[in-house]
Amino acid sequence: MTCSGVRFPNLSPSSGGGTIAGGNVTVVTTSVLISGFGGRMASEIADAIASTEDLVVAGGYNPRRAEYTDSDVDADVVLEVTRPEVVMGNLRRWQERGLPCVVGTSGFTAESIEEVRSFWGADDPACLIVPNFSIGAVLMIRFAEAAASWFEDVEIVERHHADKPDAPSGTAINTAERIASVGGAASVELDGAAAHGELHHGIAIHSMRHEGVVAQQEVFFSGPGESLRIEHVSGDRASFRRGALVALRAVTELRGVHVGLDEILIGGSSGDRPQS
Structure with a gap:
């Protein structure tokens, strides 16, 4: 499948979330748009998503290969793993479109997190900034x-x-x-x-x-x-898979800006922490 000029081999297309019925069990699927596809982290997490029943890659956006268009956004959640110099502009796009987002971009600082809080409202679908997926x-x-x-x-x-x-x-x-x-x-x-x-x-x-x-x-x-x-x-890099899947599943249940997996894995807030 293709999106923004990026090809995803061996991945089933999805148009938003849906359900997969199997016997008496219905699995609700969450579709994920990968922003920054082509990088090593993005590829690793895409493979992890492909191994699940409840998550599916809806498409990809790579700012180095194609221009962003509204038609590219057809997903329930965004995984943001672009480079530091473009991530803030991307986050503004996802916030404007009401898309929850998991951020795995390297180089975030306490100041960067405060900048995100300046435009990402406390009642908006969540922006979960993850310092380390491991x-x-x-x-x-x-x-x-x-x-x-x-x-x-x-x-x-x-x-x-x-x-x-x-x-x-x-x-x-x-x-x-x-x-x-x-x-x-x-x-x-x-x-x-x-x-x-x-x-x-x-x-x-x-x-x-x-x-x-x-x-x-x-x-x-x-x-x-x-x-x-x-x-x-x-x-x-397989060590990052479990944490990334935990984050993608949890982000739809949150609101506002959150930082780290502590709150999800262990309980309690991790506060405003820099990014890995």
């Missing part, structure tokens, strides 16, 4: 947040693939903000030592970019006589 990464940040008040020193090391456009990663900045919000742990300051990492919220973050790496992050705490290392490794 469920393990969500739990890593929660564990680091829980440990922060028990240790004096902390640093973060993050490693990602060579093509990742931002450094430090949004997940690392997110982690630093969450740790700092608890109080207690911070990084030892070394005057003039660039090798000590870039400080965010008083916490040093070391960024590495390598071929053959997907995503890794280590949070290292230390205190008198002991240390604690919390590490998460995504060895394959």
